[in-house]
Structures are given as C-alpha cells and as structure tokens.
Amino acid sequence: MAIRVVVVDGHTLTRFGLTTLAAEHPDLEVVAEASTAAEAPAVIAASSPDVVTVAVGLPDADGLRFARELRDRYPTLGIVVLTSQGEDDVLFRALETGASAFVGKSAPVEEILCAIRHAAVAASSFTAAGLALAMARRQSTASRLALSPREREVLMLLRDGVSIPAIARTLYVSPSTAKTYVSRLYEKLGASNRAQALMAALRNGLIRSDAASA
Numbered sequence: 395m396a397i398r399v400v401v402v403d404g405h406t407l408t409r410f411g412l413t414t415l416a417a418e419h420p421d422l423e424v425v426a427e428a429s430t431a432a433e434a435p436a437v438i439a440a441s442s443p444d445v446v447t448v449a450v451g452l453p454d455a456d457g458l459r460f461a462r463e464l465r466d467r468y469p470t471l472g473i474v475v476l477t478s479q480g481e482d483d484v485l486f487r488a489l490e491t492g493a494s495a496f497v498g499k500s501a502p503v504e505e506i507l508c509a510i511r512h513a514a515v516a517a518s519s520f521t522a523a524g525l526a527l528a529m530a531r532r533q534s535t536a537s538r539l540a541l542s543p544r545e546r547e548v549l550m551l552l553r554d555g556v557s558i559p560a561i562a563r564t565l566y567v568s569p570s571t572a573k574t575y576v577s578r579l580y581e582k583l584g585a586s587n588r589a590q591a592l593m594a595a596l597r598n599g600l601i602r603s604d605a606a607s608a
Contacts, residue, residue, distance in 0.1 A: 396423040397514040400443040402434045402460070403427075403476065404453040408499060412447060415503065422510065431455035438464070445472035445494075445513045450479060458487050465492035472513025476506075482524075483597040489520050490602065496522040539582060539598055546600075548575045552588055553601055 401412045401424055409427045416422035426441040428434035431452050438446060446464060450457040461473050474495045475488040488496040494513035497506055505523055512521050541549065544565075551561050562572035583598075585591035595601045 396421055397445055397510065398423055398425045398441065398443045399510060400424070400426045400428065400434075400438050400441050400446045402429075402431070402437075402446060402452070402457075403449040404429050404451070405449070408449065408476070412506075415506070419507065422507070429453065431457070431460045434460070438468075443471070445474060445510050447474045447476050447510070448493075449499075450475060450477040450484060450488075458484075458491050458493075461488070461493050462491040470517050472510070472515075472517040474509050474513045481597075485522055485524065486599065488522070489525075492518075493520060494518070495520065496525075539600065541579075541582070541600065544575065545579050545582070548572075548579050549591070549595055549600065552576070552579075553592060553595070 399412070399416060399422060401409050403409050403412075406429075409429070413424040413427070416424045425443060426437045428437045431454055434446075448457045448461045448464070452460060458475065461475055464471060464473055472495075473491075473493045474497060475491070475493045476497060476499050477484055477488075478499050485496050494517045495509035497509040501523065509521065512519075547565070548561060551564060556564065558572050558576060559569055561576070562569045565572060565575075567575075580586060580591050583591045583594040585594050592601070
C-alpha cells in the first residue's frame with residue numbers, strides 16, 4: 395500500500411516536483427496539496443495522510459511552528475520538514491518541534507525519498523543527513539561558550555525582557571555591576587545588543603526557540 399503524502403508548500407514548483415517524484419515510485423502517492431498553513435488543516439483532515447511535508451517558510455506562517463501544531467494534533471503522523479535553509483539552528487528547531495525528518499529542498503532525490511519513507515514508519519524518531527555533524531558543532535560551541543551560573547542567570551533575565559536596572563535589583567547588585575555582567579555576556583556571545591545576544595544564544599543552543607519567543 396502506497397504511503398499517502400500531503401505537501402504543504404507555498405511554492406508551486408516544489409509541490410509539482412514532489413508530486414512528480416512520488417509518481418515515479420509505486421510506494422508513494424501525493425494525495426493532496428496545500429499552499430498555506432491556513433488551508434492545510436482541512437486538507438490534511440480530509441486526506442488522512444501517512445506523511446505531511448511542511449516547508450519552513452510558508453506564505454502565512456512559520457512552518458516549524460505549524461509542524462509543532464501538527465505534532466500536537468496528530469501524534470503518529472509522519473512530518474517531514476523541507477527547507478532551503480541549511481543552518482544548524484533551523485535543524486535543531488525542527489528537532490524540537492517533534493518532526494520526523496529534516497531535509498533540504500536541494501538534497502539528492504534519494505535523501506528526500508528516504509526522509510518521507512522514514513517518517514511513514516518512524517514518525518516519533520528524528521532523522522536528518524547532517525544531524526551528527528550539527529550535534530558535534532553545537533557541542534564544540536557549547537564548550538567554547540560555557541556560561542557561568544551568573545552569566546546564565548543574566549541571559550535568562552535578558553531573554554525575559556528584563557531591563558538592566560531590574561536585573562540589578564533581581565541579582566542584588568549595583569546597576570553598574572549589572573551592566574558589566576551584561577557587557578561581558580555580550581562579548582562572550584559576539585553580540586553588541588540584546589537582540590543579537592539572544593539570537594546567538596538560540597543559534598548555539600543556550601536557550602530554546604519556544605522560550606525565546608515566549
């Protein structure tokens with residue numbers, strides 16, 4: 395019995411390409427398509443797919459957030475995240491969403507096929523061609539950016555939007571000391587402001603994406 399696939403992607407060419415690819419393999423069948431996150435839930439509910447492919451960049455939504463919503467709604471659904479972005483932080487965000495697989499749109503055909511087939515039989519496990527290397531890079535960076543307990547505390551306060559005077563009150567230190575803590579943290583993260591520091595912390599796994607956007 396063929397694996398039933400729904401493609402959710404804003405690019406007509408990608409939807410056409412996946413449909414054509416599936417048609418060349420008897421074990422795959424694209425049963426429906428959606429171009430936006432808004433129309434996808436009804437399409438998925440009506441099609442009862444085994445696997446849904448979701449583009450990271452959808453016209454009306456964050457594809458990774460949408461993938462998280464699908465996982466919450468359909469615990470056994472295979473979810474393949476397709477991306478044109480190869481950054482490690484995107485891969486780890488896909489992992490955090492509960493996706494079954496992460497693959498680049500420009501990946502070899504066989505890699506895309508393997509991702510879909512994996513998702514159909516092991517929806518709750520995660521696979522990505524570059525996962526091992528990404529994990530190694532994250533571990534290396536984490537060692538280089540190891541934060542002291544005080545630096546981690548300051549980072550969490552910055553993440554929560556706390557001002558420097560409020561950080562000083564929270565940590566029972568003077569405003570100048572709190573400013574020094576923040577400056578040293580920025581320097582370690584290679585940042586010059588709060589937004590850059592939080593992005594660097596997210597990219598390097600020091601904070602989670604859901605916490606950063608909370």
